[in-house]
Amino acid sequence: MDLVDQLNHIFYPRAIAVVGASDNPKKVGFMCVKSLLEAGFGGKIYPVNPDLSELFGLKGYPSVTDIPGEVDLAIIAIPAQLTIPVVEDCVAKGVKGTIMLTSGFKELGTQIGLELQDRIRDVADKGEMKIVGPNCLGVVNPQVNLNATFGVELGLINPGSVAVAAQSGAVSQYIADALTSNNVGISKFISMGNRCNLYFDEMLEYLAQDEQTRVIVMYIEGLERPRQFMSVAKQVARRKPILVYKAGRNEKLNQASLSHTGALAGNYELYKAVFTQTGIIAINGMTELVDVTKALAFQPPSSGNRVAVLSGGAGPGIIMADKCHELGLRLAEFSPATLLQLRQLISPLNPVDNPVDLAWVSGNFDACREVLKVVIEDDNVDMLATAGAYIYRQLGLMRAIVDISGCYRKPLAFACLYTLVGEDDAEIAKLEENSIPVYPLPDRVVTGLAGLFKYGKILNTTD
Amino acid sequence: MDLVDQLNHIFYPRAIAVVGASDNPKKVGFMCVKSLLEAGFGGKIYPVNPDLSELFGLKGYPSVTDIPGEVDLAIIAIPAQLTIPVVEDCVAKGVKGTIMLTSGFKELGTQIGLELQDRIRDVADKGEMKIVGPNCLGVVNPQVNLNATFGVELGLINPGSVAVAAQSGAVSQYIADALTSNNVGISKFISMGNRCNLYFDEMLEYLAQDEQTRVIVMYIEGLERPRQFMSVAKQVARRKPILVYKAGRNEKLNQASLSHTGALAGNYELYKAVFTQTGIIAINGMTELVDVTKALAFQPPSSGNRVAVLSGGAGPGIIMADKCHELGLRLAEFSPATLLQLRQLISPLNPVDNPVDLAWVSGNFDACREVLKVVIEDDNVDMLATAGAYIYRQLGLMRAIVDISGCYRKPLAFACLYTLVGEDDAEIAKLEENSIPVYPLPDRVVTGLAGLFKYGKILNTTD
Numbered sequence: 001m002d003l004v005d006q007l008n009h010i011f012y013p014r015a016i017a018v019v020g021a022s023d024n025p026k027k028v029g030f031m032c033v034k035s036l037l038e039a040g041f042g043g044k045i046y047p048v049n050p051d052l053s054e055l056f057g058l059k060g061y062p063s064v065t066d067i068p069g070e071v072d073l074a075i076i077a078i079p080a081q082l083t084i085p086v087v088e089d090c091v092a093k094g095v096k097g098t099i100m101l102t103s104g105f106k107e108l109g110t111q112i113g114l115e116l117q118d119r120i121r122d123v124a125d126k127g128e129m130k131i132v133g134p135n136c137l138g139v140v141n142p143q144v145n146l147n148a149t150f151g152v153e154l155g156l157i158n159p160g161s162v163a164v165a166a167q168s169g170a171v172s173q174y175i176a177d178a179l180t181s182n183n184v185g186i187s188k189f190i191s192m193g194n195r196c197n198l199y200f201d202e203m204l205e206y207l208a209q210d211e212q213t214r215v216i217v218m219y220i221e222g223l224e225r226p227r228q229f230m231s232v233a234k235q236v237a238r239r240k241p242i243l244v245y246k247a248g249r250n251e252k253l254n255q256a257s258l259s260h261t262g263a264l265a266g267n268y269e270l271y272k273a274v275f276t277q278t279g280i281i282a283i284n285g286m287t288e289l290v291d292v293t294k295a296l297a298f299q300p301p302s303s304g305n306r307v308a309v310l311s312g313g314a315g316p317g318i319i320m321a322d323k324c325h326e327l328g329l330r331l332a333e334f335s336p337a338t339l340l341q342l343r344q345l346i347s348p349l350n351p352v353d354n355p356v357d358l359a360w361v362s363g364n365f366d367a368c369r370e371v372l373k374v375v376i377e378d379d380n381v382d383m384l385a386t387a388g389a390y391i392y393r394q395l396g397l398m399r400a401i402v403d404i405s406g407c408y409r410k411p412l413a414f415a416c417l418y419t420l421v422g423e424d425d426a427e428i429a430k431l432e433e434n435s436i437p438v439y440p441l442p443d444r445v446v447t448g449l450a451g452l453f454k455y456g457k458i459l460n461t462t463d
Numbered sequence: 464m465d466l467v468d469q470l471n472h473i474f475y476p477r478a479i480a481v482v483g484a485s486d487n488p489k490k491v492g493f494m495c496v497k498s499l500l501e502a503g504f505g506g507k508i509y510p511v512n513p514d515l516s517e518l519f520g521l522k523g524y525p526s527v528t529d530i531p532g533e534v535d536l537a538i539i540a541i542p543a544q545l546t547i548p549v550v551e552d553c554v555a556k557g558v559k560g561t562i563m564l565t566s567g568f569k570e571l572g573t574q575i576g577l578e579l580q581d582r583i584r585d586v587a588d589k590g591e592m593k594i595v596g597p598n599c600l601g602v603v604n605p606q607v608n609l610n611a612t613f614g615v616e617l618g619l620i621n622p623g624s625v626a627v628a629a630q631s632g633a634v635s636q637y638i639a640d641a642l643t644s645n646n647v648g649i650s651k652f653i654s655m656g657n658r659c660n661l662y663f664d665e666m667l668e669y670l671a672q673d674e675q676t677r678v679i680v681m682y683i684e685g686l687e688r689p690r691q692f693m694s695v696a697k698q699v700a701r702r703k704p705i706l707v708y709k710a711g712r713n714e715k716l717n718q719a720s721l722s723h724t725g726a727l728a729g730n731y732e733l734y735k736a737v738f739t740q741t742g743i744i745a746i747n748g749m750t751e752l753v754d755v756t757k758a759l760a761f762q763p764p765s766s767g768n769r770v771a772v773l774s775g776g777a778g779p780g781i782i783m784a785d786k787c788h789e790l791g792l793r794l795a796e797f798s799p800a801t802l803l804q805l806r807q808l809i810s811p812l813n814p815v816d817n818p819v820d821l822a823w824v825s826g827n828f829d830a831c832r833e834v835l836k837v838v839i840e841d842d843n844v845d846m847l848a849t850a851g852a853y854i855y856r857q858l859g860l861m862r863a864i865v866d867i868s869g870c871y872r873k874p875l876a877f878a879c880l881y882t883l884v885g886e887d888d889a890e891i892a893k894l895e896e897n898s899i900p901v902y903p904l905p906d907r908v909v910t911g912l913a914g915l916f917k918y919g920k921i922l923n924t925t926d
Contacts, residue, residue, distance in 0.1 A: 031855070103812065104812065107812075108812055137853075150853075151853060151854065152854075153854050153880070153883040153884065154883065156882075156883050157883075166778070167778065168776060168777060168778025168779075168781070169776060169778070169852070169853070170774065170775065170776025170777070170778045170779050170850075170852030170853065171776070171778035171779060171782065172778075173852055173853065173880055173883070174778075174779060174852070174878075174880065174904060174905065176883065177880045177881055177882050177883050177903065178882075178903060178904055180882045180883060181881060181882035181903065219778070221778070221781060247778070247781045247782055247785055248781055248785070249785045249788055249789075250785075250788045284789075285786075285906050286782065286904040286905070286906050286907070287750050287904060287906075287907070311633065312633065313631060313632060313633025313634070314631060314633070315629070315630065315631020315632070315633045315634035315635075315637075315682070315684070315710070316631075316633050316634060316637060318631070318684060318710045318711055319634065319710055319749065322710055322711070322712045322713075323748075325712055325713045326712075326747075349566065349567065349570075349571055387633075389632070389633030389636055389637070390600075390613075390614060390632070390633065390636065391614065391615075391616050392494070415637075417616070417636055417637065417640045418640055418644060419619075419640050419641075419643045419644035420616040420617065420619050420620075420636070420639065420640050420643060421616065440640065440641060440644065441637060441641055441749040441750065442637065442749070443748050443749050443750075444749070444750070
């Protein structure tokens with residue numbers, strides 16, 4: 001059975017056993033069943049616990065082997081020292097995927113923990129069964145209403161095109177939370193944990209072929225198979241952008257990473273150099289992670305770094321131009337024809353050489369539409385950074401962007417006032433329905449565009 | 464009349480004339496009156512327009528001099544070429560403050576624009592009248608429900624302790640929007656515009672003595688009186704933190720700034736060096752601006768840079784430690800006594816040397832409270848960076864932080880899951896009511912703390 005088949009049992013299960021299911025609301029085994037039910041999972045759920053005849057109206061079973069039908073996925077939430085016979089049961093039952101939430105393995109840094117992890121790995125390997133974890137939060141696939149985690153709230157993740165695979169369960173939650181609040185949907189969510197027989201390189205391979213996934217985001221503290229990872233990443237990066245936040249960036253931190261999920265962290269500068277060679281986009285902060293991910297999920301990569309900056313009011317344009325400068329993007333130099341046309345479209349009082357101050361014109365749909373067309377059709381322009389301002393004025397610009405969206409291949413992103421807008425949320429939603437990423441601050445637009453240029457460069461590298 | 468008296472007429476007016484008031488909803492003169500009314504301004508409002516007998520039930524007057532009672536503040540929204548007689552009227556009437564929304568002055572870069580601005584300045588100076596603007600959005604003082612802008616939505620700004628003075632009206636709106644969405648209240652909001660006879664140094668002087676203002680945030684493209692500004696800033700920085708986002712950071716951008724509100728922008732590196740000497744906190748991005756402002760508005764400055772990192776789940780702790788490293792903060796080395804006590808309080812499976820992984824303990828109020836006390840009382844610790852994770856677990860930590868808040872002088876900030884939490888918003892609100900700044904991402908906690916350390920250093924500089 002190949003890797004994709006194995007992992008499809010985990011991401012698209014028809015029947016799930018929850019080993020350690022419990023009627024005690026404080027137990028992980030209770031939360032898991034609750035997560036599955038609340039997210040509206042449509043397949044079969046089998047609580048497994050010798051002391052439990054029923055949970056939420058579902059019949060309980062003493063062991064996995066007692067379950068009458070087939071089981072695709074087993075979620076295991078029992079103490080570490082009890083896991084071996086359960087993994088053996090799963091193999092005997094023909095289960096091909098498990099999620100081992102339990103901690104107390106390699107991450108302890110003890111001989112006992114290490115040996116226990118090796119033993120469950122050996123049993124699983126023999127049975128051609130993949131284990132997510134141990135010591136993890138689980139897996140979510142919003143496309144099929146699967147919340148196979150002990151975080152009930154993860155059922156609120158919206159389906160989308162971004163896959164998130166994170167070593168730390170807590171960080172995976174923060175990423176999901178931040179993407180959700182920035183209206184970025186998720187295709188697959190995986191808390192990787194200790195990675196006993198399912199490694200980052202394999203997850204990359206799976207996500208590369210996953211049709212729901214357009215962008216791959218990873219939070220990595222350390223890799224146990226760095227060569228395989230870079231080798232797979234080099235291939236995948238040609239097909240989908242891979243963003244990696246590599247954590248544990250100094251000596252002291254490397255120790256923390258080591259004791260966390262049990263992998264050697266290594267020198268960050270070394271990692272960064274290898275990432276660049278491999279075609280991985282290295283991410284330095286969590287807000288940058290959100291901004292670049294959003295741009296890549298909504299817009300095509302950029303073949304060049306010449307940015308046209310258009311804003312309602314000069315200030316946001318200057319901030320965006322500053323950020324271009326900081327991130328190695330260039331302000332496009334408009335052609336004489338473009339300048340001439342802009343001069344006719346925009347008030348003579350406002351600058352039209354890049355950045356363009358739309359000023360009062362930003363309230364005028366027709367004028368904004370013309371300005372956008374003139375600028376986007378200029379051969380000296382690769383990308384458009386746009387920002388609104390003054391609620392009643394920015395509407396014209398917003399609607400004009402919606403109108404031209406989809407007509408051009410050049411990336412465009414937009415910033416606008418968010419919290420104070422009240423009823424304008426519908427306008428923001430319309431932009432995003434039309435694949436325009438909207439940001440609450442102008443410099444974040446440029447962070448997004450810089451990511452599109454980085455990925456464009458990766459695609460254009462010929463080796 | 465001194466500066467404070469003059470500006471009090473603008474920020475605390477009892478009677479306001481709106482010159483150019485209009486019944487056309489598309490006109491700035493309409494929006495201004497609407498803004499005043501919708502924000503619930505309690506004083507008198509006089510629409511001024513020879514063609515308007517009444518607006519929103521308010522009696523209209525042909526000119527400012529026709530108004531029967533005293534007028535503290537005149538908001539002027541008429542074409543530039545008509546402004547001189549109106550400014551003369553205001554002086555004749557004894558008005559001490561005006562807000563000139565009109566554009567078409569120095570920012571044009573034309574001789575006519577420049578001369579017009581000089582003329583209104585001369586008239587105002589003779590009458591001891593200050594002008595906010597021209598070419599601005601106006602002023603908001605949420606404390607007295609004053610929204611003297613043409614942005615009706617700015618009435619939604621919450622009162623608080625942060626003053627925002629920005630050269631660009633559009634940027635001032637973005638800052639207000641971002642602070643509001645991050646639950647940071649505003650004391651005074653000023654769109655400075657062209658600064659014809661009211662300069663950044665004067666605004667700084669006013670905000671320094673303003674009791675509502677604890678933190679001063681400025682967006683500056685260029686300064687026309689740099690020496691005065693630095694001289695005032697040097698004094699004020701000892702009393703209140705001054706954060707400056709200096710925009711227009713390369714040659715091309717300096718041009719854009721120049722044409723925007725008519726001031727020379729200058730070399731950014733030079734500005735930055737002078738800011739540091741002066742005790743100004745230089746801000747590089749809009750998200751950093753929000754994070755540092757929030758920390759300074761909620762917490763005391765820090766005397767040292769040794770950070771204790773505590774998180775529910777190791778990953779957020781590693782991210783926070785990474786950020787400490789990046790921003791020049793150090794991970795505190797706990798005393799042997801602290802380590803011993805932490806070892807007893809926290810599961811033997813989790814690291815207790817800094818960063819501390821609270822893991823399951825983070826759901827336990829009593830244990831979290833003890834951990835926090837042990838760590839905060841350690842003499843080797845200057846600040847606490849804390850983060851929750853797993854909704855049902857982070858509550859114990861959140862409540863423990865609330866419990867100890869106010870008992871210690873050491874700064875503390877907290878990150879937690881935000882969007883996916885649902886009903887936990889009340890817990891977040893409780894933290895912020897107790898002056899704990901809450902951030903949606905762990906690295907943003909550290910950005911905030913780094914600001915507290917920067918300001919602590921400024922206070923400790925003896926010269």
